Amino acid sequence: GESVGLHLPTLSVQEGDNSIINCAYSNSASDYFIWYKQESGKGPQFIIDIRSNMDKRQGQRVTVLLNKTVKHLSLQIAATQPGDSAVYFCAENDGSSNTGKLIFGQGTTLQVKP
Amino acid sequence: GAVVSQHPSRVICKSGTSVKIECRSLDFQATTMFWYRQFPKQSLMLMATSNEGSKATYEQGVEKDKFLINHASLTLSTLTVTSAHPEDSSFYICSAIEPVTNEKLFFGSGTQLSVL
Numbered sequence: 060g061e062s063v064g065l066h067l068p069t070l071s072v073q074e075g076d077n078s079i080i081n082c083a084y085s086n087s088a089s090d091y092f093i094w095y096k097q098e099s100g101k102g103p104q105f106i107i108d109i110r111s112n113m114d115k116r117q118g119q120r121v122t123v124l125l126n127k128t129v130k131h132l133s134l135q136i137a138a139t140q141p142g143d144s145a146v147y148f149c150a151e152n153d154g155s156s157n158t159g160k161l162i163f164g165q166g167t168t169l170q171v172k173p
Numbered sequence: 174g175a176v177v178s179q180h181p182s183r184v185i186c187k188s189g190t191s192v193k194i195e196c197r198s199l200d201f202q203a204t205t206m207f208w209y210r211q212f213p214k215q216s217l218m219l220m221a222t223s224n225e226g227s228k229a230t231y232e233q234g235v236e237k238d239k240f241l242i243n244h245a246s247l248t249l250s251t252l253t254v255t256s257a258h259p260e261d262s263s264f265y266i267c268s269a270i271e272p273v274t275n276e277k278l279f280f281g282s283g284t285q286l287s288v289l
Contacts, residue, residue, distance in 0.1 A: 103266070158222065165215070165216045
């Protein structure tokens with residue numbers, strides 16, 4: 060079936076460096092994408108979203124890039140901090156059904172070294 | 174952002190008992206809520222869509238008689254794990270659609286269920 064997956068299971072970065080987390084999706088009908096951050100034992104926390112009519116969106120210290128041609132999504136975190144250590148999930152909607160359901164990728168663990 | 178409250182955060186129960194988990198939207202009305210399940214070091218898997226005033230829609234492979242969902246009001250959905258067994262031990266997370274965009278999902282804090 061259709062799925063969203065991540066290229067790297069674990070990313071280790073030095074504090075202060077920029078982080079880039081990648082995600083590949085396979086459903087060409089998806090038109091809405093979200094990045095979530097999940098800390099251990101907690102629910103996912105919304106970071107940033109992007110619609111398919113955009114290719115870039117910026118938030119505070121975070122940027123999401125969408126490349127629909129190759130079905131690729133990335134999350135860039137500027138000046139990574141220890142508090143950014145968590146698992147990051149990309150998620151896509153089911154663009155054909157308008158149900159609000161989100162399909163999650165497998166997750167990337169971000170480790171920030173002091 | 175929209176606040177979704179989930180209780181309890183942790184529950185330990187004996188095999189064969191039933192456990193109820195509550196999910197509330199605190200500052201908005203949610204006609205649709207979603208229940209996810211997450212095993213350690215794995216992603217979130219959608220179990221069912223909870224619809225206010227109607228039956229829940231279950232994903233393929235999820236037993237509706239095992240995981241009872243009730244969405245009796247616009248701010249409350251409950252998930253009851255009936256006759257729980259050790260294999261039901263998992264992290265259960267609810268979410269609700271934020272009403273302004275009608276797309277963004279906000280999540281509860283999750284419930285860690287441990288069945289002995």
